[in-house]
Amino acid sequence: MMFKEFNLENLENSKSLLEEKINQSKDKVEELLKIEEKSYENFVMPYQEVGENLSDFITPIFHIDSVKNSNITQKVLEECIPLISIYETEMSQNDNIYRSLKDIQDKDYISLSSIQKKVLENEIKDFELSGCHLDEEKKNRLKQLNLKLSELSQKFSQNLLNATNSFEMICENFEDVKELPKSDLELAKFTDENDNKTKYKFTLQMPSYLAYITYGTNREKREEIYKAYCTRAPENEEVINEILKLKDEKVKLLGFENYSQYSLSRKMANSEEEVVSFLKELAIKGKQSAKEELEEIKTYASEDNIEDIKSFDMAYYSEKVKKAKYDLDQEYYRPYFEQKSVLNGFFSFLNDIFEIKFEEVQTKTWDDKVKVFNIFENNKTIARIYLDLEAREDKRGGAWMNNWHTHYVDSNKKEHLPTAYVVCNFPQSKDNTPSLLRHDDVVTLFHEMGHALHHLLSKVNEPYVSGISGVAWDTVEFPSQFLEYFAYAKDVLKIFAKHYETKKVLDDEAIQRLIDARNFQSSLSMLRQVEFALFDFNLHQKLYNNAEEIQALLDSIRAEYSPLIPPSYNKFQHGFGHIFGGGYAAGYYSYKWAEVLSADAFYMFIDSGNLFNKELAMKYKEHILQKGGSENMDKLFYKFAQREPSVDSLLKIDGIIS
The missing domain is CATH 1.20.1050.40 (Endopeptidase. Chain P; domain 1)
Incomplete structure (x- = not known):
């Protein structure tokens, strides 16, 4: 088998x-x-x-x-x-x-x-x-710390999931939901059995939360759901204090000054200073244009007599600015991004540039909506992928790729083929309505598939450095972000952006609006990422003993870099699953670090004048995707590009510099 x-x-x-x-x-x-x-x-x-x-x-x-x-x-x-x-x-040990x-x-x-x-x-x-060089007593302590930390991380995530599922906001008045896109409205709508009235229910699950915070007309309701979202799981305050204390003890046992230093020992970045100055350089370059972007939003809000714009207004008025600037109505696009059509077109694009074919197979899965595909190269099966794309109540929010099996050749010379799961939270399909994606969902799919291909196309025969195994954490996002850029390319979108009823292909002008809008508020978005990354990295550079100290650190970073300070009740840290429930502690900067590589690689396709540049794509497949963790990414990037990566490609692609 x-x-x-x-x-x-x-x-x-x-x-x-x-x-x-x-x-x-x-x-x-x-x-x-x-x-x-x-x-x-x-x-x-x-x-x-x-x-x-x-x-x-x-x-x-x-x-x-x-x-x-x-x-x-x-x-x-x-x-x-x-x-x-x-x-x-x-x-x-x-x-x-x-x-x-x-x-x-x-x-x-x-x-x-x-x-x-x-x-x-x-x-x-x-x-x-792992402390192999330590004496028995310290080894035992380390064992206790690791066990406690894995339990706390699980507890953090479970608290967050429980809090996400326990909240609902009911809108009884149609005035409060009148601007919502039709498909979001349909998902929210229900008939109250008590009074037989039509009402609308919103939860903290991403598709539902985003729908109201972006299109909800009633400002008080927007604040209600925003406040619920950013005050979720207050019990995580204790979990965080405990995690930080134990991590600090752990790395000191191992001879490091702090957790950030420990974290960098297996990454591409060389020092704490290098990471902090990299993040600050991005912030400085984006600060002025972020201020201008915020002013634009404020102007729109002032038309509704809102002079003190707040965090819970940002998505709503951003959407209005975006619509006015680019006439970009996400709802207009959704019928063009029907899930099956997107998948088929995406697969055909991947076949075009990387010469790989996807074939659906019927096999056991955990939910009947999950689709399974075998991947072929030169008519030979090389991998299998499970796609679980739609939101469900019993499913964690967000999107991720999880590797199951790794490509390798064992001691008996038998080849083992890789498998992976890609999980997203796209709008649900129902009997009478297909799953219609936003363009952002399409981008998410490309992103997660970038991770999956990095794992599944490996040609390395040693399991511990094959696929994403052994890849430095701060470069692991490179292939995912690289593929994401193609979700904005006109020729790629043309393959699958077809209206699910009329079969009409999305026209050039509508596609151009998506491309133009890609850099909409890119400086605000970059500064937000820098804020998260600096908070994470600084938080792990010394021990912060309690919630007040942690909040003070976050406040000081916001004061320096955030164009709009969130309300004081915002407890973003209690929901920062990447660093407390996932593996990104002192590593959140990796997203931006890897983006420099991905933007630079994509720029080579732009410079070549052909996004379907087969020769370049196959070179990328050979040097980056097939090599897994068998060599350091800086060396692999050099082999692919024949030069060092440059920060400027990222700032150019984001429209921050010209």
Whole structure:
């Protein structure tokens, strides 16, 4: 069988199955450690396979909790997290494995390939970052810290999901919803059984929240939903304090001054100063135009006699400015971006530039809306992808790519094919209405598929540096952001932007408006990203002991860089899942860091005069997508572009400099 089926029928028993898997893994490692003459082939390769086999089992358990969240998935995850955390900590502190890897590195260095050297270099560094060199007492403390941190991270996300699901805002008056697009209105509409009246319900799930904050006519209602959104999960205040304290203790045990320093030890950026000055340079270059963009919004708000514009007015009046400037009515576009049509066209574009084909297959999934495709290259199956694109109540908000299997060739010379899941929260399709996307959704799809292709097109045979494994965190967004730019290209949009009823292709003028509007408020948006990134990075440069200190840090960054200060009740940090519930702590700057690479790579296509430049695309596929983490991204980028990346391409694409 080429691919493992997705099957969680036995989910409730995951804990005992995992215990069994962990014991098998430990036995296998013990067996490997007994080998007298260890070599790369007889030790390192089988050692990587142990890791792959475990990850193959555990990934669906984490995945199902975020796409089909229930009491059962939460319970199973709570049972499994301690097991996996303790196992990983024990493994990563196993001095015998560490010494064996170092011996092989010293002894066989000359005969190893560059990819094998990279695997060893990464693994040895990871062992050192896991405290392998520490004494027993410190190792045990580290084990406790890692376990507690993984539990807290899960708790943070669960609090956020619960808070998101527990709020609803009912609008009884049509006046309050009269500007909403038809499709959003349909989703919000319900008949109240008590008085048989038509009413409109809004929640904090992204599609619903965005609909009201962008088009809701009633300012008080806008503030109500905004306030609910940015004061979600107040209990996360305690979770954050605890996370920061434990992270600080952890990295000091490992010999680092602070968490940011620890975080950079496995990234492309070289120093704390380099990251901070990079972010400040962007802020300085964008500050003036951000002020001008804000003035434009204020002018529109003043027509409604609003002289003190607030954060909850921004999306509403931005939309009005956008419409006036570009006549860009998102609702006008949605019939042209019917989900199936977008997918088919997108696949045909990917086939054009990267010579890969997608074929739908019928196989087991976690929801009947999930679509599964096998990917072919030169008529040969090379990968499988699961697409779960529509919003559901039991699904975490946002969009992400999750890698399940990795491409590699095992010790028995058998090739293993990669698989991945792409998850989004697009408008739901119903029996009588297809899922009609906003252009922003199309951009999200391109973005997540960029991650997926980086993982699925790998030609690397060592699992630990294949696909997105081993890729430095601050460059992992490069392929996703690169592909995103094509979602604004006229010739690409023409492939799939067809009205789902009339089949008419979106006209040039309408497409041009989307392209022009891409840079709408790009400076405001860049400064917002810089604010998040600086807050995250500074927060991890020393220990902030309590909520007041954390708030003061955020306030000081806003005072310096934010053109509009949010209301004092805004507790953005309680919902900052990227850094407290995900892996972006002291790494949120990566989005901008990687964007420099992606903008520069895309600029090469623009400069070549042909966005379908096959030769350039295949070069990108060869040097970036197929190489995974087998070499550092700065080297791979140099091979692709034949030069160093430049910040100016990003500022040009964003229209911040000309």
